[in-house]
Amino acid sequence: MTQAVIRVLGLGKSYVTAAGDFTALHSVDLTVESGEYIAIMGPSGSGKSTFMNLLGCLDTPTRGDYFLAGERVAGLDGDALARLRNRTLGFVFQGFNLLPRMSLQDNVALPLVYAGVDQPTRRAKARVLLERVGLGRYAESLPNRISGGQQQRVAIARALVNDPSLILADEPTGNLDSHTSEDIMALFGELNAAGITIVLVTHEPDIAEHAKRQVRFLDGRIVDDRLTEVVR
Amino acid sequence: MTLIRPMFHEAWLAMGANRLRSALTMLGMVIGVGAVVIMLAIGQGAQYAVQQTISTMGSNLFIVLAGSFTASGVRSGSGGGPTLTVGDSDAIAELDGVVASAPTHMGSRQLVYGAQNWSTQVIGTTPDYLEARAWNVVNGAGFGDSDVRSATRVAVIGKTVAENLFGDEDPVGKTMRIQQSPFIVIGVLAPKGQNLDGRDQDDTVIIPLSTAQRKVFGTPFLGSVRMIMVQAAAADGMDRTMASVSSLLRQRHRLRDGMPDDFFMRNLSAAAESEAETTRTMSILLGAIASISLLVGGIGIMNIMLVSVTERTREIGIRMAIGARQQDILTQFLLEAVMISFAGCLLGLILGVGIALAINAFTGMVVVISGSAALLAFAVAAFVGIFFGWYPARKAARLDPIEALRYQ
Ligand SMILES: Nc1ncnc2c1ncn2[C@@H]1O[C@H](COP(=O)(O)OP(=O)(O)OP(=O)(O)O)[C@@H](O)[C@H]1O
Ligand SMILES: [Mg+2]
Numbered sequence: 221m222t223q224a225v226i227r228v229l230g231l232g233k234s235y236v237t238a239a240g241d242f243t244a245l246h247s248v249d250l251t252v253e254s255g256e257y258i259a260i261m262g263p264s265g266s267g268k269s270t271f272m273n274l275l276g277c278l279d280t281p282t283r284g285d286y287f288l289a290g291e292r293v294a295g296l297d298g299d300a301l302a303r304l305r306n307r308t309l310g311f312v313f314q315g316f317n318l319l320p321r322m323s324l325q326d327n328v329a330l331p332l333v334y335a336g337v338d339q340p341t342r343r344a345k346a347r348v349l350l351e352r353v354g355l356g357r358y359a360e361s362l363p364n365r366i367s368g369g370q371q372q373r374v375a376i377a378r379a380l381v382n383d384p385s386l387i388l389a390d391e392p393t394g395n396l397d398s399h400t401s402e403d404i405m406a407l408f409g410e411l412n413a414a415g416i417t418i419v420l421v422t423h424e425p426d427i428a429e430h431a432k433r434q435v436r437f438l439d440g441r442i443v444d445d446r447l448t449e450v451v452r
Numbered sequence: 453m454t455l456i457r458p459m460f461h462e463a464w465l466a467m468g469a470n471r472l473r474s475a476l477t478m479l480g481m482v483i484g485v486g487a488v489v490i491m492l493a494i495g496q497g498a499q500y501a502v503q504q505t506i507s508t509m510g511s512n513l514f515i516v517l518a519g520s521f522t523a524s525g526v527r528s529g530s531g532g533g534p535t536l537t538v539g540d541s542d543a544i545a546e547l548d549g550v551v552a553s554a555p556t557h558m559g560s561r562q563l564v565y566g567a568q569n570w571s572t573q574v575i576g577t578t579p580d581y582l583e584a585r586a587w588n589v590v591n592g593a594g595f596g597d598s599d600v601r602s603a604t605r606v607a608v609i610g611k612t613v614a615e616n617l618f619g620d621e622d623p624v625g626k627t628m629r630i631q632q633s634p635f636i637v638i639g640v641l642a643p644k645g646q647n648l649d650g651r652d653q654d655d656t657v658i659i660p661l662s663t664a665q666r667k668v669f670g671t672p673f674l675g676s677v678r679m680i681m682v683q684a685a686a687a688d689g690m691d692r693t694m695a696s697v698s699s700l701l702r703q704r705h706r707l708r709d710g711m712p713d714d715f716f717m718r719n720l721s722a723a724a725e726s727e728a729e730t731t732r733t734m735s736i737l738l739g740a741i742a743s744i745s746l747l748v749g750g751i752g753i754m755n756i757m758l759v760s761v762t763e764r765t766r767e768i769g770i771r772m773a774i775g776a777r778q779q780d781i782l783t784q785f786l787l788e789a790v791m792i793s794f795a796g797c798l799l800g801l802i803l804g805v806g807i808a809l810a811i812n813a814f815t816g817m818v819v820v821i822s823g824s825a826a827l828l829a830f831a832v833a834a835f836v837g838i839f840f841g842w843y844p845a846r847k848a849a850r851l852d853p854i855e856a857l858r859y860q
Contacts, residue, residue, distance in 0.1 A: 334777070
């Protein structure tokens with residue numbers, strides 16, 4: 221039996237707002253095995269991003285348990301969480317989130333800096349990943365010199381640079397046209413084929429088609445969870 | 453440790469991203485450090501000058517003056533006849549704790565050599581005077597006790613006198629006139645520079661006391677002197693030595709209990725010490741005032757770093773999302789603050805040294821630029837950078853990653 225990359229038990233998140241407590245995520249149970257490729261769907265405000273941020277160890281849940289690669293996240297301190305974000309998973313954002321003042325190569329290499337990797341290795345790995353996403357010749361360019369689709373490829377390269385076992389992507393194609401989206405999805409397909417577990421959020425059914433499993437959120441709960449073949 | 457290098461690079465990039473702002477922030481430090489460096493240079497220069505003067509004065513000196521001070525501080529008694537004599541001086545020399553005692557008579561007189569005139573202070577004294585003041589003869593020789601006994605007309609002259617009266621000629625062996633009397637110059641004194649009152653100590657002629665009294669000043673009572681210069685054996689024995697000189701003189705002058713002293717003593721070394729203390733205090737004060745501008749510079753750094761943290765909130769969120777620890781963020785911002793501080797410090801140091809040297813060149817004021825002052829400036833810069841960078845850096849490090857990422 222494969223080791224579950226993600227195991228979520230009764231995970232919930234409430235926000236304290238001026239109008240009282242607001243529960244964005246009620247009680248979510250989900251298990252993601254190694255090598256899975258999951259698309260999370262659901263209407264706006266259904267709690268998808270909230271859930272992804274919890275999975276990405278960027279936010280802390282109000283209740284429930286989360287095990288990432290077998291490790292109980294709730295018991296970890298800030299440094300251990302940073303380490304998980306750095307090595308165990310890679311996060312891809314809708315808005316790319318590259319650092320504007322750095323070259324693409326330096327952007328890709330940044331997680332390696334925080335992993336304490338030496339300069340020649342950083343440079344070499346960043347080059348390899350930029351080549352892998354087809355942007356090797358832009359290594360020294362700044363992010364604002366390339367297109368959105370290319371920027372998202374760089375962001376994916378950055379997410380991959382520390383060889384994580386899991387990629388989390390919150391609407392990675394949300395800012396891209398359909399043609400560019402297809403390119404990005406093809407890249408995710410390749411990564412999954414190479415054994416990387418992928419969880420991505422999307423609004424578009426044809427993007428979700430690329431995943432092997434589709435999970436639907438509604439009002440902070442999972443209301444549907446099935447394999448793509450069955451959906452089709 | 454592998455982090456430090458890329459972080460330096462990043463701090464450099466961050467500074468370069470907003471050059472004008474970095475430069476203005478630095479300016480605060482430049483002015484602060486520059487002010488401290490200049491003030492320290494001037495303060496230490498003043499201390500140096502005083503120290504220099506003290507070292508030329510001779511050590512553990514006090515003088516006994518004829519006459520007395522009334523309660524109101526007005527000097528009186530000097531007109532009522534001489535009160536100090538060569539005999540007093542000889543008796544003082546016999547006391548325990550006294551190294552040298554030199555009876556002295558001095559006054560301003562005109563010197564003539566050939567067509568040259570020079571008005572200077574003429575000191576009639578004994579060889580003990582030069583000994584007490586640790587004053588060497590660099591050219592020729594000094595006079596001896598036998599010269600005093602037989603009142604020979606020999607003179608030892610200061611450097612200023614030598615230059616003004618003799619020009620390029622070697623004064624030794626030449627004959628000059630003081631009050632019409634011919635004197636043979638037998639030696640030239642080592643230069644001492646200014647004394648604490650700013651008077652040129654090298655503008656002087658020293659002749660045997662007996663000769664001075666007979667040929668130059670024409671004292672009514674032979675053997676009376678205006679002043680006795682006494683050198684004590686040790687600095688900590690000065691008060692005791694002065695007390696025994698006082699009781700000796702009262703006894704010799706047959707002063708009964710209750711009668712005021714007919715002489716007055718002044719501790720030259722103590723006066724010099726207090727002068728040195730004053731310049732030291734002044735130097736500390738100058739430095740302290742200048743440090744305030746350093747504080748202002750530091751606050752400028754803090755202000756800009758706070759703005760920078762707010763502006764770069766999203767960047768901080770991104771860094772955290774890809775694995776930066778709190779400590780990494782803290783180090784990054786701290787390094788940036790310290791770099792601005794250091795760069796400002798370096799420029800301030802250059803500016804300060806430049807201005808201090810310019811002050812020296814244009815006003816002749818003594819300035820001392822010490823390595824320790826430069827080191828201090830750098831230590832202060834590091835401290836200011838860390839102290840004022842700490843709060844903004846900690847603020848950055850404590851950001852919640854998800855809140856930071858949401859920040860627009
Ligand atoms: N910091 C917050 N404070 C208060 N409420 C919040 C906060 N963050 C999210 N919410 C609320 O939680 C709910 C879920 O938000 P979330 O961003 O997870 O939705 P989503 O499914 O990602 O929507 P979308 O498809 O538009 O991205 C929303 O109603 C939102 O208003
Ligand atoms: Mg969302």
